[in-house]
Amino acid sequence: MxxxxxxxxxxxxxxxxxxxxxxxxxxxxxxxxxxxxxxxxxxxxxxxxxxxxxxxxxxxxxxxxxxxxxxxxxxxxxxxxxxxxxxxxxxxxxxxxxxxxxxxxxxxxxxxxxxxxxxxxxxxxxxxxxxxxxxxxLIFRRTQVNQTRTKRKPQVLPYSSKSKNKLILIGTSTGGPRALETVLTNVPKDIAAPILIVQHMPSGFTKSLANRLNAVCEIKVKEAIHGEIFKNGTAYIAPGGKHLRVRQVGYSLVSELTYDPPVRGHRPSVDTLFISAAELKNINKLAIILTGMGSDGSAGLEYLKNNNQDTYVIAESEKTAVINGMPKSAIKTGWVDEIADLDKIAIHITNFVNER
CATH class of the missing domain: 3.40.50.2300 (Response regulator)
Known part of the structure; x- marks a missing residue:
């Protein structure tokens, strides 16, 4: 080349x-x-x-x-x-x-x-x-983010919900901060589900990312803390340098942060989060893979689908992804239910959670 x-x-x-x-x-x-x-x-x-x-x-x-x-x-x-x-x-x-x-x-x-x-x-x-x-x-146009806030319209989407309890899982890497802003600024503050996010980023930077997103979103955005109970209407970003897992304690979903070795070079790892979510019972999951290099999340998707067949999986489209590595790898697994442009993903989140 x-x-x-x-x-x-x-x-x-x-x-x-x-x-x-x-x-x-x-x-x-x-x-x-x-x-x-x-x-x-x-x-x-x-x-x-x-x-x-x-x-x-x-x-x-x-x-x-x-x-x-x-x-x-x-x-x-x-x-x-x-x-x-x-x-x-x-x-x-x-x-x-x-x-x-x-x-x-x-x-x-x-x-x-x-x-x-x-x-x-x-x-x-x-x-x-x-x-x-x-x-x-990569071109920054803040007005595009603001304009998409008016585009929430009811749609009939092919989700298969068996439970009223919902969980949103998002994995992303290169290009993720901008993609997360586009998605999270379009999620309504009363969304009846927690949103768990793995963004590949070093320690210290994830807190700044969470603070900046929190300032522009209707929902609350924060860096996850070990042992906290996940709440609806809040997005939790895995701290840089730590794996984020979710576990069930009674009727609550609780965060678990560990310094376990990196998974295929990543800590936090999307695979680690997705695999932990597969163990949750009576909770419908929407798993989303956004822009990023590599294949983190693909093994986790396979595990999720094998253990929770009604998990709905969305990959960001090549058209809108800054780097199409992670979405492309996810699609190759055969477990992706839908490929969506970035500006449509918040609509999917809202409708998935509101479906009864």
């Missing part, structure tokens, strides 16, 4: 140099230029026309958030944010994801990370993934 042309944006000359050295060890990547701040980045994007940009969040003259907005409005392309793990850094990174960034990589030790080599493989992998991104779904 042709080399992936990458533009590096960082205010540190040291970081620009070492990032170039790291990336050019991969034969599929060609670093075609660098920029020292956001304003410079915008000019270099116009001039060099890269395939992918790595963009530092905190820079003088124009920061990464402002530069990202300009890039996505004027010359949309996949942008990977390089973020610190400070509280401000995590919040800015989540904001960047909502404004159209493809993904992010954390700097191991602050803005000038002498140990940046620790994330070399992760950064290279995400650059290669970024080349496959659905660019139209």
């Amino acid at each position: 042709e080399p992936i042309k990458v533009l590096i944006v960082d205010d540190s000359a040291f970081m620009r140099t070492i990032l170039k050295d790291l990336l050019t060890t991969n034969e599929h990547i060609q670093v075609i230029g660098s920029a020292r701040n956001g304003a410079d980045a915008i000019e270099q994007v116009k001039k060099l026309k890269p395939d992918v940009v790595t963009l530092d969040v905190e820079m003088p003259v124009m920061n990464g958030i402002d530069a990202l907005e300009r890039i996505m409005n004027e010359h949309p392309l996949p942008v990977i944010m390089l973020s610190s793990t400070t509280s401000e850094g995590t919040e800015n990174t989540i904001l960047a994801m909502q404004k159209g960034a493809f993904d992010f990589v954390t700097k191991p030790s602050g803005s000038i990370s002498l140990d940046i080599h620790k994330v070399k493989d992760e950064l290279i992998e995400k650059i290669i993934e970024a080349k496959q991104a659905n660019i139209t779904q």
Whole structure:
């Protein structure tokens, strides 16, 4: 394949140099230029026309958030944010994801990370993934989210409910923060089911994601806490670095967080959540696979369907997924009941829960 042309944006000359050295060890990547701040980045994007940009969040003259907005409005392309793990850094990174960034990589030790080599493989992998991104779904248009709120209409959908107790399960990865915003902002606050979510993301970032979603959604959105009882009208996001399981205690559904080993490289794991849900009795489940790289969730779907045949499974369509890996893998299992565009998934959730 042709080399992936990458533009590096960082205010540190040291970081620009070492990032170039790291990336050019991969034969599929060609670093075609660098920029020292956001304003410079915008000019270099116009001039060099890269395939992918790595963009530092905190820079003088124009920061990464402002530069990202300009890039996505004027010359949309996949942008990977390089973020610190400070509280401000995590919040800015989540904001960047909502404004159209493809993904992010954390700097191991602050803005000038002498140990940046620790994330070399992760950064290279995400650059290669970024080349496959659905660019139209990366373009940030907040009005689209707001407009979909008026589109809830009763539909006859082929669910097979045998119980009034409902549970929504969602798994997602790359492109997930934006997809979750589109879905959750269109779920009514009185939804009579809890929503359990696994979003592949490091520790610290899931809390910022939950807080930001909570600020824009009618339902409550929070990071899950070990041992809490899941409540209707609330979405629970698995904390980064921990598996989320659901178990039945009497008539209640309770969260269980563990540091068990990663499952196929993921902790939290969608498979782990789905498999735990398969053990629940007298509860109808709607399992949803959204955008993401890889195949997490596919094994869990098979287990769910084999143990709970009336579980209804939806995969996001290739048309709207930023990365179609996880939905495509789920569809290949043969257990997906419906393929739906992202803006229709909240309708499915609402109607599934309201069906009696």
